[in-house]
Structure formats: structure tokens, C-alpha cells
Amino acid sequence: MTSYAVLLRAVNVGGTGKLPMAELREMCTALGFADVRTYIASGNVVLRSEDAADAVRGALEARLEQHAGRPVGAIVRTADQMRAVLAANPFPHVPGNRAMVIFLDAPPPADALERVRGAADEQMVLGAQEIYVHYPSGMGTSRLRIPAAENGTARNMNTVAKLVAMLDEFDEHDEHDGLDEHA
Incomplete structure (x- = not known):
């Protein structure tokens, strides 16, 4: 599975x-x-x-x-893809609620960041099938629009980390099920 x-x-x-x-x-x-x-x-x-x-x-x-x-x-x-997204976070020292991952169905276009509108102090980095965004002033006041992200869905890094932890629990459960207790 x-x-x-x-x-x-x-x-x-x-x-x-x-x-x-x-x-x-x-x-x-x-x-x-x-x-x-x-x-x-x-x-x-x-x-x-x-x-x-x-x-x-x-x-x-x-x-x-x-x-x-x-x-x-x-x-x-x-699970491996989610772990890779978490590991590739270009903003690891930023509070998790100030860094977002926009998950896409395909790799972002190479010019995705050139088409951005309304940027202020946000920082953006393209990932494999994601766009990472750091909102230093918070997301609530941001006017940032990323056309390449219109069909994506965003999660903050806290949520990504929690989902990875939940997926890791599946793997831990599998490891315990595979152990021979009589060995």
C-alpha cells in the first residue's frame, strides 16, 4: 500500500x-x-x-x-514527495505560519515569478511541483498574485510538517507490523 x-x-x-x-x-x-x-x-x-x-x-x-x-x-x-517538499523548504528559519507551499499539478513554468503581481516584501522560490512563498508581513495583508498558482492549493509549513508526521506514523506502524516478536 x-x-x-x-x-x-x-x-x-x-x-x-x-x-x-x-x-x-x-x-x-x-x-x-x-x-x-x-x-x-x-x-x-x-x-x-x-x-x-x-x-x-x-x-x-x-x-x-x-x-x-x-x-x-x-x-x-x-509520503516521499511530501517529505521532499518539507526538506526543500527554502525558508527553514521562518515561522511555519509565515511560509507557504503552493502545491501544483505540474512543475511551475520557468517564468512563473516574472508574472507575479502585487508583490511587496514576499520572497518566492520555485520547487519541483510547488512554489514556496515567505510572507514576512503576514499573508493577511498581502496583495501577492501568482498566476501560475491559480490552479494550485496552498498550505503553510506547519501543516506540511504535520501531514508528514502523520504519513510517518503509517511507516512506523508498518515497521512494527513487520517485526517478528518471537525472534
């Missing part, structure tokens, strides 16, 4: 896309995913599946569209 983090777009943010996390867990379980756990009410799920990431995303997006009556995008990353 592969462990995944699933990050939904525009769920329970600013009064849009209401989806109780209990319903999300039920949907995921009904789709055959195992060990489904959610984290905070903004559409973060960790789960395990025999399916490839694209199949996980496709099944969940189809079910979410049935539920919401509109498309709800999902970004799916393996």
Missing part, C-alpha cells in the same frame, strides 16, 4: 466549499482507501491505497464533484 497526502482546493476556506471532515473521511473510506485521517478543516487527508496517485485523485475528484455539484480539485502526493 502506498501512503498519500491529499490536499483539496477551495474547501472550507472563506466560507466556500463547505465539507465537514467527517464526510470527507466517509467518502474516502467508501472509495476503498485505508487508514483515512483528516487534519484541520481545510481539506487535508492522509490515506493509504493500492492505487496510483492519478487513480486516487480521479476517484476522489469524481466523488467530490457528485457531493458538491461542482469540480473540487485535489493534489495527491506520496
Whole structure:
């Protein structure tokens, strides 16, 4: 089984896309995913599946569209990919609530940062399939617009770290299950 983090777009943010996390867990379980756990009410799920990431995303997006009556995008990353995102954080000494990762479906265009509008003191770095943003003055007052990120979904580094820890728990559980207690 592969462990995944699933990050939904525009769920329970600013009064849009209401989806109780209990319903999300039920949907995921009904789709055959195992060990489904959610984290905070903004559409973060960790789960395990025999399916490839694209199949996980496709099944969940189809079910979410049935539920919401509109498309709800999902970004799916393996545990190793999430660990790599955390490890590649270009702002490791910044408080986790001031550094964001915008998860994308594909690598960001090379000119993504040249097309940014409304930048003040924000710092941005392109990742493999992410854009990292540091908001020194906080995100609430920022006017930053990143066109390349319009179809992505953002999580702060605290949330990324928590999701990685949750995924690590799956691996720890697997290690303990594999031990022969009579050896």
C-alpha cells in the first residue's frame, strides 16, 4: 500500500466549499482507501491505497464533484514527495505560519515569478511541483498574485510538517507490523 497526502482546493476556506471532515473521511473510506485521517478543516487527508496517485485523485475528484455539484480539485502526493517538499523548504528559519507551499499539478513554468503581481516584501522560490512563498508581513495583508498558482492549493509549513508526521506514523506502524516478536 502506498501512503498519500491529499490536499483539496477551495474547501472550507472563506466560507466556500463547505465539507465537514467527517464526510470527507466517509467518502474516502467508501472509495476503498485505508487508514483515512483528516487534519484541520481545510481539506487535508492522509490515506493509504493500492492505487496510483492519478487513480486516487480521479476517484476522489469524481466523488467530490457528485457531493458538491461542482469540480473540487485535489493534489495527491506520496509520503516521499511530501517529505521532499518539507526538506526543500527554502525558508527553514521562518515561522511555519509565515511560509507557504503552493502545491501544483505540474512543475511551475520557468517564468512563473516574472508574472507575479502585487508583490511587496514576499520572497518566492520555485520547487519541483510547488512554489514556496515567505510572507514576512503576514499573508493577511498581502496583495501577492501568482498566476501560475491559480490552479494550485496552498498550505503553510506547519501543516506540511504535520501531514508528514502523520504519513510517518503509517511507516512506523508498518515497521512494527513487520517485526517478528518471537525472534
